[in-house]
Amino acid sequence: GTDDYPTKPIEEPVLKQVLVHWNPNTCTESIGKVAPSYVDEPASEVPATAENTQPDVIIDWQAALKQSANKEDLAKDMLRMLIDFIPEVEEVVDHALEQDDYSREELIHVIHKLHGSSSYCGVPRLKSLCATLEHALRSGASIEEIEPEMFELQDEMIKVTTTAKLYLEQ
Structure with a gap:
């Protein structure tokens, strides 16, 4: 199982990161964190x-x-x-x-x-x-x-x- 998921709207670099992260054949040192483009926006409940x-x-x-x-x-x-x-x-x-x-x-x-x-x-x-x-x-x-x-x-x-x-x- 996995507890990782991309949120909507799905961005290609973030999706690639999730797939690479959960692929058992990937070297973990090569995985860099990618933040979605909307992360810089302040979160708001409303x-x-x-x-x-x-x-x-x-x-x-x-x-x-x-x-x-x-x-x-x-x-x-x-x-x-x-x-x-x-x-x-x-x-x-x-x-x-x-x-x-x-x-x-x-x-x-x-x-x-x-x-x-x-x-x-x-x-x-x-x-x-x-x-x-x-x-x-x-x-x-x-x-x-x-x-x-x-x-x-x-x-x-x-x-x-x-x-x-x-x-x-x-």
Whole structure:
């Protein structure tokens, strides 16, 4: 067994380190510790809010490239998959806002999936909004209580979809 694991988002150097560490045929002197790129960020129990991210950055292409190991085609594919998923999220958010008895669990599931997707695409405000919403919902907030953030999420998804065209058409 092992008690070692890489956390999401998985970074290639960290994954290699874990694999080398647990391979019995590896010389232990050659293993160096690699910290994930996000280790320098201060840890916080409460996720970053949309207000404390850069307000003018819709897509941080350098962050997207970093997540894709500087492979532009992969970064574009990841962004395209995010854009393809957004209509499904919009539909769920619309239903959640319109129906008083909409399933919080379904909303949490979709927001969690969008949060994960946005982690790989260099969309800091969208990622932050998802983190805020997911945290609030998992903490017991009602859909009515997070309505303003849901409207922000709708606006941000439109901005990301519109801005993504500039990167995907290149």
